Amino acid sequence: TPVILWLRQDLRLHDQPALIAAAHEGPVIPVYILDDDTPGEWRIGGAQRWWLHHSLTALAEALAEKGSRLILRRGKAVEVLDALMQDTGADTIHAIRHYEPWWRKAEAALGDKLYLHDGNHLARPEDVRTGSGGQFRIYSSFWKALQNHLPPEHPHPAPRDIPAPATWPKSETLANWDLLPTKPDWSPGFDEDWVPGEDEALHRLKTFAKKADAYDTARNMPSEEGSSRLSPHLHFGEVSPRTVWHATSGTTYHKELAWRDFTDGVVLALPGYATDNGRPKYDALKWRTGKDAASDLKAWQTGHTGYPIVDAGMRQLWTSGWMHNRVRMITASFLIKHLLIDWREGERWFWDCLIDADYGNNSVNWQWVAGTGVDSNMFSRIMAPLTQSEKFDAADYIRRWVPELAKVPDAAIHDPEAAGCLPRGYPPKIIGHREARERALAAAAAL
Numbered sequence: 163t164p165v166i167l168w169l170r171q172d173l174r175l176h177d178q179p180a181l182i183a184a185a186h187e188g189p190v191i192p193v194y195i196l197d198d199d200t201p202g203e204w205r206i207g208g209a210q211r212w213w214l215h216h217s218l219t220a221l222a223e224a225l226a227e228k229g230s231r232l233i234l235r236r237g238k239a240v241e242v243l244d245a246l247m248q249d250t251g252a253d254t255i256h257a258i259r260h261y262e263p264w265w266r267k268a269e270a271a272l273g274d275k276l277y278l279h280d281g282n283h284l285a286r287p288e289d290v291r292t293g294s295g296g297q298f299r300i301y302s303s304f305w306k307a308l309q310n311h312l313p314p315e316h317p318h319p320a321p322r323d324i325p326a327p328a329t330w331p332k333s334e335t336l337a338n339w340d341l342l343p344t345k346p347d348w349s350p351g352f353d354e355d356w357v358p359g360e361d362e363a364l365h366r367l368k369t370f371a372k373k374a375d376a377y378d379t380a381r382n383m384p385s386e387e388g389s390s391r392l393s394p395h396l397h398f399g400e401v402s403p404r405t406v407w408h409a410t411s412g413t414t415y416h417k418e419l420a421w422r423d424f425t426d427g428v429v430l431a432l433p434g435y436a437t438d439n440g441r442p443k444y445d446a447l448k449w450r451t452g453k454d455a456a457s458d459l460k461a462w463q464t465g466h467t468g469y470p471i472v473d474a475g476m477r478q479l480w481t482s483g484w485m486h487n488r489v490r491m492i493t494a495s496f497l498i499k500h501l502l503i504d505w506r507e508g509e510r511w512f513w514d515c516l517i518d519a520d521y522g523n524n525s526v527n528w529q530w531v532a533g534t535g536v537d538s539n540m541f542s543r544i545m546a547p548l549t550q551s552e553k554f555d556a557a558d559y560i561r562r563w564v565p566e567l568a569k570v571p572d573a574a575i576h577d578p579e580a581a582g583c584l585p586r587g588y589p590p591k592i593i594g595h596r597e598a599r600e601r602a603l604a605a606a607a608a609l
């Protein structure tokens with residue numbers, strides 16, 4: 163009897179323990195289910211639909227080379243899998259374990275037909291716990307405890323071929339899923355920067371590994387390509403974290419890579435973390451709402467705040483589906499503290515625009531910047547965007563993403579308004595830094 167391989171955010175053939183186990187048992191039916199129902203409001207966002215389309219295309223080709231196929235289905239995952247088992251006579255499903263709350267529910271509903279394998283983390287999040295069995299609140303303590311589980315197991319190579327069933331079940335076609343944007347078609351900026359799929363993930367990893375030594379300092383500089391840019395590949399599981407770990411060296415890089423494990427540990431303990439403040443005290447915070455707040459939110463989303471570093475980041479996000487980590491912190495802090503707009507508004511915008519949007523990583527980072535989370539960061543810590551921009555030498559980055567400022571010299575580019583050289587077409591600051599800071603501190607003090 164055939165065995166079902168349920169693929170989700172693990173679109174790869176190398177280091178794929180669920181595939182290895184399935185192939186061991188019998189003919190394998192690999193299936194990807196586009197499920198816009200089970201995740202509710204956290205269904206895959208616009209940018210990631212573009213990625214998914216190309217990643218599934220690459221995966222289908224890779225499977226075909228091994229004598230297999232990718233079956234595509236749409237609907238509620240549990241129902242689709244039940245129907246597929248009836249169609250094919252399969253009574254077993256193999257899959258890699260995921261920690262999004264909706265996937266955990268779906269996994270539970272499938273009961274003992276489902277065999278789960280570990281493969282998308284350095285260690286199982288449920289194994290890295292405090293002495294009393296709880297989730298670590300602070301990353302540094304988590305990292306210390308993770309040492310007991312490191313290094314991770316060596317990755318497994320892709321199987322040479324994959325046993326095929328005598329007859330294949332029906333598959334939908336990718337073109338019918340309409341995952342690619344049409345009106346407007348914003349994909350050219352994505353095409354320029356990204357190639358989804360396992361081959362490119364492994365290629366990017368190889369290229370990055372050669373320059374990983376410079377990561378310690380280069381990663382903070384938005385004008386340089388100092389980080390690995392593996393985040394969308396890691397989110398879709400086109401490369402496994404174990405593969406990344408063993409291909410790279412350097413504590414700083416490994417420590418960043420382990421953040422993914424930490425954030426899944428947080429959402430395992432607190433499944434509603436994308437909507438609920440980690441510290442309930444902040445439920446009473448008076449976020450700005452109404453017409454002015456809505457127009458400020460729009461200015462932030464479209465990169466028209468008058469703060470060049472913020473606008474550059476937001477336009478990089480819109481155009482290429484990705485944003486540099488330091489600039490993610492600056493733009494998020496600006497929305498929450500300078501504009502006093504609820505962090506969940508920004509989190510949702512990122513969810514729709516990021517090609518690496520990830521339930522754990524996005525929610526934990528937004529709450530970390532907000533200071534509403536389980537960790538020790540404080541709401542009163544307010545980043546100064548202009549100082550950050552200068553300190554991390556963002557001039558070239560700003561010129562690239564904000565063309566109105568392309569001719570502004572280095573000395574004026576971080577704050578052209580103060581330097582008296584605001585070019586036509588670029589707005590003055592939406593709010594002054596000091597005024598914004600005082601408003602945010604007053605809102606926090608009122609709690």
Ligand code: FAD
Nearest residue numbers: 389390391392393418419421487490518519520523524527
């Ligand atoms: P590198 O520096 O090369 O790091 C390697 C890998 O480690 C990354 O690909 C990523 O998987 C992981 N990683 C690194 N830093 C973090 C971190 N702080 N938290 C979690 N994982 C990390 N990352 C996402 O993958 N998805 C998100 O939705 C996301 N939302 C974010 C929202 C905000 C407000 C902020 C401040 C950060 C967010 N991040 C998110 C974390 C981080 O910005 C990205 O992982 C990183 O910029 C990706 O670039 P890279 O692959 O070059 O990272």
